[in-house]
Amino acid sequence: MDINLCRDEKEYLQLVQDEINSTVEQLDELAKTKQKEIFEAHKYVVQNHTDMDAMEIFSNNKIIANDIDNLEKRTAIKSRLERMRDNTYFGRIDFLFEGDASEDVEAYYIGLGDFTSDKFRETLVYDWRAPISSMYYDYEIGPASYQAPIGDMCGEITKKKQYKVKNGQLVYVLDNEIRIADEILQKELSHNADNRMKNIVATIQKEQNAIVRNDKARIMIVQGIAGSGKTSIALHRIAYLIYQSRHELNSNNILIISPNPIFSDYISNVLPELGEENIRQYSIQELIADELKEIVKVESKFEQIEFLLSREMEGSNRKRNIDYKQSEEFFGLLQHFVEEFPEQLMAFKDISLEEICFSKEEIKHHFCNRFTGRPLLSRAEDIANYLAESKEGYQGLKITKLMRKQIKVKLMGMFKETELVSIYERFIGWCNEVRNLPFILEMNKECLAYEDVFPMIYLKYALSGYTGDHKIKHLVIDEMQDYTRVEFEILKRLFNCKMTILGDIYQVLEPKETNVLDTLKEVFEEAELIRMNRTYRSTFEIATFGKKIINQTEMIPFERHGEAPQLKGSTFYSKMLEEMLVDLKELDLNQYTTVAIICKTLSEAKKVYNDLSPYIEVTLLTTSSTVFTSGIIITTSYLAKGLEFDVVFIPSVNEKNYYTPVDKQVLYVSCTRALHLLHIYYDHILSPILES
Numbered sequence: 001m002d003i004n005l006c007r008d009e010k011e012y013l014q015l016v017q018d019e020i021n022s023t024v025e026q027l028d029e030l031a032k033t034k035q036k037e038i039f040e041a042h043k044y045v046v047q048n049h050t051d052m053d054a055m056e057i058f059s060n061n062k063i064i065a066n067d068i069d070n071l072e073k074r075t076a077i078k079s080r081l082e083r084m085r086d087n088t089y090f091g092r093i094d095f096l097f098e099g100d101a102s103e104d105v106e107a108y109y110i111g112l113g114d115f116t117s118d119k120f121r122e123t124l125v126y127d128w129r130a131p132i133s134s135m136y137y138d139y140e141i142g143p144a145s146y147q148a149p150i151g152d153m154c155g156e157i158t159k160k161k162q163y164k165v166k167n168g169q170l171v172y173v174l175d176n177e178i179r180i181a182d183e184i185l186q187k188e189l190s191h192n193a194d195n196r197m198k199n200i201v202a203t204i205q206k207e208q209n210a211i212v213r214n215d216k217a218r219i220m221i222v223q224g225i226a227g228s229g230k231t232s233i234a235l236h237r238i239a240y241l242i243y244q245s246r247h248e249l250n251s252n253n254i255l256i257i258s259p260n261p262i263f264s265d266y267i268s269n270v271l272p273e274l275g276e277e278n279i280r281q282y283s284i285q286e287l288i289a290d291e292l293k294e295i296v297k298v299e300s301k302f303e304q305i306e307f308l309l310s311r312e313m314e315g316s317n318r319k320r321n322i323d324y325k326q327s328e329e330f331f332g333l334l335q336h337f338v339e340e341f342p343e344q345l346m347a348f349k350d351i352s353l354e355e356i357c358f359s360k361e362e363i364k365h366h367f368c369n370r371f372t373g374r375p376l377l378s379r380a381e382d383i384a385n386y387l388a389e390s391k392e393g394y395q396g397l398k399i400t401k402l403m404r405k406q407i408k409v410k411l412m413g414m415f416k417e418t419e420l421v422s423i424y425e426r427f428i429g430w431c432n433e434v435r436n437l438p439f440i441l442e443m444n445k446e447c448l449a450y451e452d453v454f455p456m457i458y459l460k461y462a463l464s465g466y467t468g469d470h471k472i473k474h475l476v477i478d479e480m481q482d483y484t485r486v487e488f489e490i491l492k493r494l495f496n497c498k499m500t501i502l503g504d505i506y507q508v509l510e511p512k513e514t515n516v517l518d519t520l521k522e523v524f525e526e527a528e529l530i531r532m533n534r535t536y537r538s539t540f541e542i543a544t545f546g547k548k549i550i551n552q553t554e555m556i557p558f559e560r561h562g563e564a565p566q567l568k569g570s571t572f573y574s575k576m577l578e579e580m581l582v583d584l585k586e587l588d589l590n591q592y593t594t595v596a597i598i599c600k601t602l603s604e605a606k607k608v609y610n611d612l613s614p615y616i617e618v619t620l621l622t623t624s625s626t627v628f629t630s631g632i633i634i635t636t637s638y639l640a641k642g643l644e645f646d647v648v649f650i651p652s653v654n655e656k657n658y659y660t661p662v663d664k665q666v667l668y669v670s671c672t673r674a675l676h677l678l679h680i681y682y683d684h685i686l687s688p689i690l691e692s
């Protein structure tokens with residue numbers, strides 16, 4: 001008889017907690033003894049090292065290092081168990097394996113980690129990532145199955161329960177008579193936003209679980225509308241993959257490319273909460289920062305966005321450059337130029353060395369046809385070796401190292417251009433020649449525009465090769481809609497590994513003819529595309545309001561109801577601000593812990609900050625901020641992307657500030673950051689985007 005079935009809920013919880021406590025105590029004892037042993041072993045080496053030979057010192061140090069490693073592993077287990085003491089488990093399924101008698105039904109409790117009791121010789125809690133736990137997410141009562149390492153296991157779920165255990169206390173138990181999933185999800189979603197993203201293991205939905213547990217797709221693309229749980233799911237997927245392949249994959253093998261440091265900070269708690277170490281996160285700009293060291297000044301992505309949001313942008317040549325440089329046609333030109341690298345960058349000459357000579361036609365042939373798989377500069381080395389070897393033995397000739405070197409020097413001397421900036425400038429000039437564009441493609445050598453950064457790096461890698469991090473076995477790219485074809489092509493070459501790429505085509509700054517999903521299909525032919533259309537973040541009212549802004553039809557809002565978004569008009573900016581201040585002061589900041597005033601541009605955010613900060617405590621989040629704080633923050637839409645707040649205030653939504661297609665997108669992103677309340681303020685005349 002299964003011990004789990006014969007007790008009442010409180011009794012079972014107490015039993016598990018007692019067992020956890022006793023294991024924690026044992027681990028503490030063990031740790032103390034081990035620490036003492038390590039200390040003694042270390043002291044012994046220090047005191048006796050003059051009498052020990054190198055081999056002895058080495059093997060002693062190795063034993064100490066092993067002991068330290070084991071101690072760290074035990075400490076990690078202990079902190080997981082301590083977390084489980086507070087939040088012991090959240091679910092249970094009673095499962096009867098096919099072919100077993102009905103009294104053989106067993107209860108499986110599911111929590112943040114596995115816990116096996118030595119005393120009962122039984123697993124009292126199963127990790128949410130264990131194969132059997134998948135049924136908790138995938139099935140209601142009735143026939144069910146899961147994939148175990150030995151094959152598919154079938155049977156029947158006879159009971160399903162959900163628990164909330166907080167600070168070690170049983171807060172509630174819901175069983176399967178009620179629609180558990182929705183009931184608990186309602187409770188979870190009505191909680192307040194935190195300044196850190198939280199784990200959602202207790203309420204992962206079936207379609208989300210399929211993404212978390214998909215370990216087949218090499219490249220997985222998740223198109224999920226705002227608030228559908230993409231980022232949460234990507235992080236849970238990482239935890240799942242590490243659990244599944246612990247011997248092959250650890251946190252050092254995973255890299256997240258995230259949009260900015262504030263976002264990195266915001267998501268930094270999820271994996272530790274799930275008992276995994278944190279994962280390295282870089283923005284794509286940080287990743288390639290060293291590649292353009294020689295260039296005086298490089299514009300940041302945020303500076304480019306600020307330009308796109310400014311009035312200066314309208315009808316400017318720069319705007320046309322930005323659009324064209326993101327196009328498929330431009331990428332085609334870049335590829336073509338790389339194919340023509342030898343003709344573009346070299347002046348071929350005959351080489352004669354003592355009695356041997358190589359004709360310029362032969363050399364050109366090798367550069368243009370034979371060694372094309374290699375970066376251009378490495379080609380010179382390969383061709384020098386090849387040419388030397390082809391003459392080895394010719395008329396009894398011995399090709400010396402020196403001669404190979406001389407051939408290489410002569411080949412290198414044929415380069416007309418090796419400096420990256422000049423090569424890129426030549427490329428831009430060539431584009432203008434071969435394409436009769438109705439505007440001029442340009443580049444600024446004094447401060448490299450952001451739209452030129454990745455095309456230039458693409459050329460750099462084509463010249464000297466890619467130097468990716470081979471340790472990385474899984475790459476996560478968040479906010480995929482903000483990357484260009486060239487950026488994806490670079491990431492693909494830098495990281496030849498599994499990838500989870502997620503984002504939302506509807507949150508792009510400017511909708512284009514070719515959306516990012518088409519681009520990704522071109523870049524990663526084998527990719528599996530999954531869509532998530534249900535949104536969980538905002539109340540039904542806010543989500544419905546948001547989707548209307550961009551005429552979105554795919555979004556399915558979760559039925560959690562709240563106040564309708566408020567539109568408040570004032571005659572002047574100062575009046576609008578006064579009204580906003582009154583509303584801010586009326587907010588109960590104990591109830592709503594994160595409040596954001598989301599502006600369109602940084603200069604607007606700074607102005608609002610200067611105007612409000614004398615009257616109320618506010619924090620300005622700028623492009624150089626690295627942490628996400630609670631309280632009232634003022635920021636821009638592009639920095640708020642990926643984040644969420646209990647309450648969102650959007651000021652100055654007037655006809656002069658929000659009217660372009662880009663503004664529409666900005667407004668959509670800002671509105672979809674709100675969980676519970678959305679207030680929109682305008683002075684003078686309301687933006688035409690919201691008129692209807």
Ligand SMILES: Nc1ncnc2c1ncn2[C@@H]1O[C@H](COP(=O)(O)OP(=O)(O)OP(=O)(O)O)[C@@H](O)[C@H]1O
Nearest residue numbers: 200203204205226227228229230231232536537642
């Ligand atoms: N299954 C779930 N259970 C509980 N909460 C969920 C679930 N799925 C999503 N959420 C919540 O919905 C909110 C949005 O999740 P997340 O930020 O991962 O979405 P997203 O798709 O990345 O959003 P966006 O693209 O708008 O930034 C978070 O508060 C998250 O905790």
